Each structure stands twice: as C-alpha cells, then as structure tokens.
Amino acid sequence: MTRDFAATPEQLFRAHTDPGLFARWVGPEGTDTRIDHWDARTGGSWRYVSVLDGTEYWFRGTFHEVRPDRIVQTFTYEDDPDGVALETLWFEDLGEGRTRLRAQSLVDSFEGRDAWLRSGMETGVNEGYAKLERLLRDDAV
Numbered sequence: 138m139t140r141d142f143a144a145t146p147e148q149l150f151r152a153h154t155d156p157g158l159f160a161r162w163v164g165p166e167g168t169d170t171r172i173d174h175w176d177a178r179t180g181g182s183w184r185y186v187s188v189l190d191g192t193e194y195w196f197r198g199t200f201h202e203v204r205p206d207r208i209v210q211t212f213t214y215e216d217d218p219d220g221v222a223l224e225t226l227w228f229e230d231l232g233e234g235r236t237r238l239r240a241q242s243l244v245d246s247f248e249g250r251d252a253w254l255r256s257g258m259e260t261g262v263n264e265g266y267a268k269l270e271r272l273l274r275d276d277a278v
Contacts, residue, residue, distance in 0.1 A: 138240045140266055144273045146228040146236045150205050152269055152278050153177075153226060161277075162269040165189065165261040179203050183210075198224075212242070214256075220249055238266075 142149060152158050156175035163170050164187045173184040177200060184197040195215040201223075202209040208226045222242045229237040244250050272278050 138262065139237060141231065141235060141237050142270065142273060143234060144236055144278065145234055146206065146230045148273060148278045149228050149236050149238055150208075152272070153208060154203065156183075158272070158278060160185065162272055163187070163265050165264040166268070168261075176200070177203055220244065220252070 144152075152162065154177035156172040156177070159175075160170040160172050163185075167189055169188045171186050171188070173186060173195075175181075175183045175185070177183070179200060179202050181200045181203070182198065183200065184195070187194045187196070197213050197215060198211040200208065200210045206228050208224075210224050210226075212222045212224050214220060222244050224240065224242045227237075227239040229239065231237055269278075
C-alpha cells in the first residue's frame with residue numbers, strides 16, 4: 138500500500154508510535170480503540186482492542202525495529218492467532234511538508250492474504266488513514 142500525506146515524516150512516525158494518537162485514528166469509522174499495552178521501541182510490544190457496534194476485536198504484535206524512517210512489526214488478530222503478518226512501514230520525505238507512507242504486509246500464504254482482504258481489513262485501513270488525514274489537517278499531530 139502507498140499513500141501520500143500532507144505531513145512531515147516526523148508527524149506520521151508520531152501518529153504510528155504515540156498510543157494516544159494511534160487510538161484516535163486506527164480502524165474503520167465508528168471504531169473506539171483502547172490501548173491495553175504499548176511500548177513503541179525496538180523489541181517492544183503492543184496490544185489494543187477496537188470496538189465496533191459492541192463487538193471487541195483484539196490485536197497484538199511486537200515492534201522488531203522502530204526508527205524515524207521505518208517501523209517493522211508483527212500484527213496478529215487474536216481470533217486468528219496463527220495468522221501473523223510481518224509489516225514494514227516506510228516514511229519517505231517528499232519535501233514541502235509531504236510524506237509518502239509505504240506499507241507492506243507479509244503473510245504465510247495466498248490463502249491467508251485473501252482471507253485478510255475478505256475480512257474488510259482494506260476498508261478499515263483506508264478509513265483509518267482518512268481519520269489520520271483529518272487529525273493532521275486539524276494540527277492534532
């Protein structure tokens with residue numbers, strides 16, 4: 138996935154590593170996210186719950202590398218503990234206050250990839266980044 142933002146790399150990095158900010162934008166519209174644990178450093182871990190229409194969705198992962206231009210982490214939906222993805226996020230400075238976010242998620246099979254796509258994950262990511270764009274526009278990041 139690739140998406141350009143009207144933000145600096147530092148702002149996008151902060152939005153992905155500050156638990157209070159992250160909880161404000163992650164997930165589809167109407168989602169309430171609560172952070173259970175958040176240690177955004179190389180070797181740290183995280184866990185949060187997203188609540189949508191009264192249903193809880195728990196996620197967890199480990200930060201393998203956290204640096205200003207890149208985050209490498211695992212991502213697991215707890216109802217599918219074998220479905221672990223390895224995610225890499227790159228923050229590319231485009232100049233003039235713009236940044237390109239590139240994200241890659243590696244799963245263990247084509248079937249796993251297809252199941253993630255069927256789950257609505259793509260909609261959640263797109264709606265979440267739209268919320269992040271609003272936060273950036275409102276100078277909340």
